[in-house]
Amino acid sequence: MKKILFIGNIPDEDPKSIGGANTYTSEILREIRSNKNISLTFLKIRKRWYKFGQIFDYTFFPFKFMTKILKQDIVSIHATWDFHLTLGPFVVLVSKLFGKKVVYHFFGGKFHQMYQEYPLLLKKWLNITIFRSDFKLMETQRMINYFESKEFQGMIWFPNSRRKEVMKSRKNNFSKKFVFISRVTPTKGIDYIVEAAKNLPDDYLIHIYGPLDKNFYNETIITSSNLKYMGILSPKDVVLTLVEYDVLLLPSFHNGEGYPGIFIEAMSVGLPIISTDWNSLDELVEDGFNGLLVKTKNSEQLLRAIKSFSRENYCDYSNNAKKKFKNFNIDEVIKKLFKLYFK
Numbered sequence: 001m002k003k004i005l006f007i008g009n010i011p012d013e014d015p016k017s018i019g020g021a022n023t024y025t026s027e028i029l030r031e032i033r034s035n036k037n038i039s040l041t042f043l044k045i046r047k048r049w050y051k052f053g054q055i056f057d058y059t060f061f062p063f064k065f066m067t068k069i070l071k072q073d074i075v076s077i078h079a080t081w082d083f084h085l086t087l088g089p090f091v092v093l094v095s096k097l098f099g100k101k102v103v104y105h106f107f108g109g110k111f112h113q114m115y116q117e118y119p120l121l122l123k124k125w126l127n128i129t130i131f132r133s134d135f136k137l138m139e140t141q142r143m144i145n146y147f148e149s150k151e152f153q154g155m156i157w158f159p160n161s162r163r164k165e166v167m168k169s170r171k172n173n174f175s176k177k178f179v180f181i182s183r184v185t186p187t188k189g190i191d192y193i194v195e196a197a198k199n200l201p202d203d204y205l206i207h208i209y210g211p212l213d214k215n216f217y218n219e220t221i222i223t224s225s226n227l228k229y230m231g232i233l234s235p236k237d238v239v240l241t242l243v244e245y246d247v248l249l250l251p252s253f254h255n256g257e258g259y260p261g262i263f264i265e266a267m268s269v270g271l272p273i274i275s276t277d278w279n280s281l282d283e284l285v286e287d288g289f290n291g292l293l294v295k296t297k298n299s300e301q302l303l304r305a306i307k308s309f310s311r312e313n314y315c316d317y318s319n320n321a322k323k324k325f326k327n328f329n330i331d332e333v334i335k336k337l338f339k340l341y342f343k
Contacts, residue, residue, distance in 0.1 A: 001038070001039050002037060002039065002341055002342065003038075003041070003071060003072045004039070004040050004041070005041050005065075005072040005076065006029060006042050007043045007045060007076065007077045007079070007091065008022075008025040008044070008078035008079065008105075009025055010044070011023060011026060011235055012047075015211045015232055016049040016211065018232070019183065020182075020260050021078075021080055024107075024160055024261050026235065027162065028334065028337070032334075032337075035338065038341070041072065045061060045083060045087070054082075058086060065091060065094070066094070069094060069095065069098060073100065073101065074100060074101045074103065074341055075091065075101070076103045076337075077092075077103065077104045077105060078105040079106075079107065080107045080108055080256070081111055081256065084126070084130055085122075089125065089126070089129030092104065092129050092132060092133055093129055101134050102133040102135075103135045103337070103340055103341070104135070104137065105158060106137060106143065107139060108139060108256040109140040109142065109256070109259065109279045109280040110255055110258070112142065112143045112146035112147060115146075116146075134340075135154045135156055136154055136155050136156065139158065139160060139280075140159070140258055140279075140280035142279075143280075144156075144157055156340070158333065158336060158337070159259050159328055160259035160260070160264055160328065161264060161328045161329060161330040161332075161333040162264040162265050162329075164268055164325070164331070172270065172314060172315045172318045172319070173311070173314075174309060174311045175246055176204045177205045177245045177246045177247075178204070178206045178207075178249050178306060179208075179209065179244075179247070179248055180193060180206065180208045180210070180249045181233065182250055182252075182260065183213065184210045184211060184212045185213035185254075187255070188254055189250065189253065189297075190208070190217065192299040192302050193249055193302065194224075195299035196302045197224060197226055197227040198224065200303070200306065200307070202226060204226050205226055206228075206249065207227075207230045207245070208230060209231065209232065209233050210232060211232055238262070238265055239265050239268065242269050245271065246271070246314065247274060247306075248266040248273045248274070249273075249274050249306075250262065250273065250274075251275065251298075252275065252276055252278060252281070252296075253276060253278055253297060257278060257279045257281065258280060259328075260281075263281075263285070264284075264328045267284075267321040267322065267328070268322075268325045270321050271321055272290055272291040272292075272320075272321050273290065273291035273321070274291055274294065274306065275292075276296045277294070277295065278296055281293070284324070286320075286324070289317075289320050290324045291317065292308065
């Protein structure tokens with residue numbers, strides 16, 4: 001029986017806790033709990049999602065960690081860049097001091113670019129702390145290629161993944177229904193969706209789901225004749241909602257974009273994707289195969305991509321999306337994690 005201290009965040013009742021990394025952590029946690037050969041202790045990084053709440057969470061976290069570490073065999077960390085620079089080094093150093101195996105999961109697709117910009121002293125600190133973890137799980141191939149070129153060892157491709165839901169298959173009929181599901185914030189490309197929607201014929205429909213960034217938007221700003229804000233979805237309702245649409249839209253230029261979980265969920269039910277050629281999104285969306293790639297901040301290209309789908313080509317796009325999903329099925333990806341735990 002392996003005793004594992006699992007560190008990460010999962011969604012709760014606060015809308016600010018809902019996001020791709022947290023949702024994926026919840027999925028991984030569910031898979032690990034189903035393994036009868038693992039005794040799991042879950043340590044949540046954040047409980048307070050209000051402004052400055054992270055300061056309190058990070059202050060108390062080390063004390064909670066120290067009360068749990070001694071009874072564990074493995075420390076499994078699943079975190080974003082802010083944890084890597086703050087608590088991550090402490091957790092890894094203490095874990096190694098007590099002889100624990102450390103598996104460190106890097107969420108997002110841009111940490112390698114951030115690392116390049118860090119001062120030499122900070123790089124050396126990270127090299128002797130988080131990068132001394134036994135295994136480093138990276139979300140994208142680009143990140144792995146970069147760190148392996150720097151002769152880091154123990155790099156594992158661990159892509160974002162989702163479970164193949166058992167449900168009634170959606171029809172491959174194209175009905176001009178498009179959907180956006182993510183945080184409703186400027187860097188996710190909302191303004192360009194709004195602009196493109198103004199020039200679409202009336203028989204097109206775009207629905208927007210996700211937590212509103214109220215610094216920029218309210219419900220009326222992103223609503224027009226063929227564009228409508230639909231509110232926030234709970235994680236369990238995402239796939240059930242996706243099957244009601246034809247194509248997923250996410251023209252993102254978000255700096256930390258890795259492998260968005262919503263892409264994986266869309267492909268699992270055969271939805272093609274219109275996305276931007278940004279960070280590692282082209283590792284998920286093959287232009288002309290399971291979707292289309294457009295330039296960032298370009299509503300004209302986005303409009304052309306939306307209008308390029310038709311009843312004639314839609315079936316091929318949809319079937320190709322299902323084929324692409326096979327690489328991101330959690331049943332296959334989670335096997336990698338179990339192998340590391342029992343290695």
